[in-house]
Amino acid sequence: MKWSELSDNWCPVARTLSVFGDRWTLLILRDCFLGLSRFEQFAGSSGMTRHILADRLKRLVEAGVLAKQSYSDAPKRYDYVLTEKGQELAPAMMTLRDWGKKHLPVRRATAN
Amino acid sequence: MKWSELSDNWCPVARTLSVFGDRWTLLILRDCFLGLSRFEQFAGSSGMTRHILADRLKRLVEAGVLAKQSYSDAPKRYDYVLTEKGQELAPAMMTLRDWGKKHLPVRRATAN
DNA sequence: GTGCTTAAGTGCTGTTTCGGAACTTAGTGG
DNA sequence: CCACTAAGTTCCGAAACAGCACTTAAGCAC
Numbered sequence: 001m002k003w004s005e006l007s008d009n010w011c012p013v014a015r016t017l018s019v020f021g022d023r024w025t026l027l028i029l030r031d032c033f034l035g036l037s038r039f040e041q042f043a044g045s046s047g048m049t050r051h052i053l054a055d056r057l058k059r060l061v062e063a064g065v066l067a068k069q070s071y072s073d074a075p076k077r078y079d080y081v082l083t084e085k086g087q088e089l090a091p092a093m094m095t096l097r098d099w100g101k102k103h104l105p106v107r108r109a110t111a112n
Numbered sequence: 113m114k115w116s117e118l119s120d121n122w123c124p125v126a127r128t129l130s131v132f133g134d135r136w137t138l139l140i141l142r143d144c145f146l147g148l149s150r151f152e153q154f155a156g157s158s159g160m161t162r163h164i165l166a167d168r169l170k171r172l173v174e175a176g177v178l179a180k181q182s183y184s185d186a187p188k189r190y191d192y193v194l195t196e197k198g199q200e201l202a203p204a205m206m207t208l209r210d211w212g213k214k215h216l217p218v219r220r221a222t223a224n
Numbered sequence: 225g226t227g228c229t230t231a232a233g234t235g236c237t238g239t240t241t242c243g244g245a246a247c248t249t250a251g252t253g254g
Numbered sequence: 255c256c257a258c259t260a261a262g263t264t265c266c267g268a269a270a271c272a273g274c275a276c277t278t279a280a281g282c283a284c
Contacts, residue, residue, distance in 0.1 A: 102200070
């Protein structure tokens, strides 16, 4: 089965994963909850490549989870903020955080 | 940044995603919560390729989320059950399910 | 005892996605 | 004129994935 076919699966977990079930998307959302909103901030925080970041931001906007806003007309600059739909992922974020804190302790320090 | 470097990230969400942040792993876990436990059951339910399924099961066992048990010696047959660590993902599963039910309605039927 | 079936994988091949780095565009400041 | 910033885009090689066939070991049917 192709990943793209999952968005109409009978299972709501599968449908959710059709939006967030990849390696980077939830990390962008985490950064949004931490207050970040700009392309360069996401790129610096998560360490993902700019190519993938641009793609994921586009998908999240299409999914209605983030909204793209202009914060400067000249030059054209945009930032990304959580919609209400996105805000409602907060409980999911917290359960994932709690599970990680309990079951996946840090073994060694990393830069960021 | 490579995906594999995420397991020691400072952020517990990132560490959690180092285990589950791919396209299929959480779907296997969903099936476990639904009571499935065998290779062929997972393969049939999720529609993922057998190759990837075998890899993900191995990783989940290494991560301590699933336990591989023999249920038949001749022929050798195994099933996979949630450990306590895995059971504790239930709240995360439910928040993802609830978000999907609320924000991602089904548009057309699919054959599972 | 040859052939059919089941469970749990492995191997092979071609396609898709990803990682890393450089490049682009439009405007700002010196 | 030259460097710099933000938000991307382009290019290429590497890694992951999809689809299908094949394997192994036992059970059953004839």
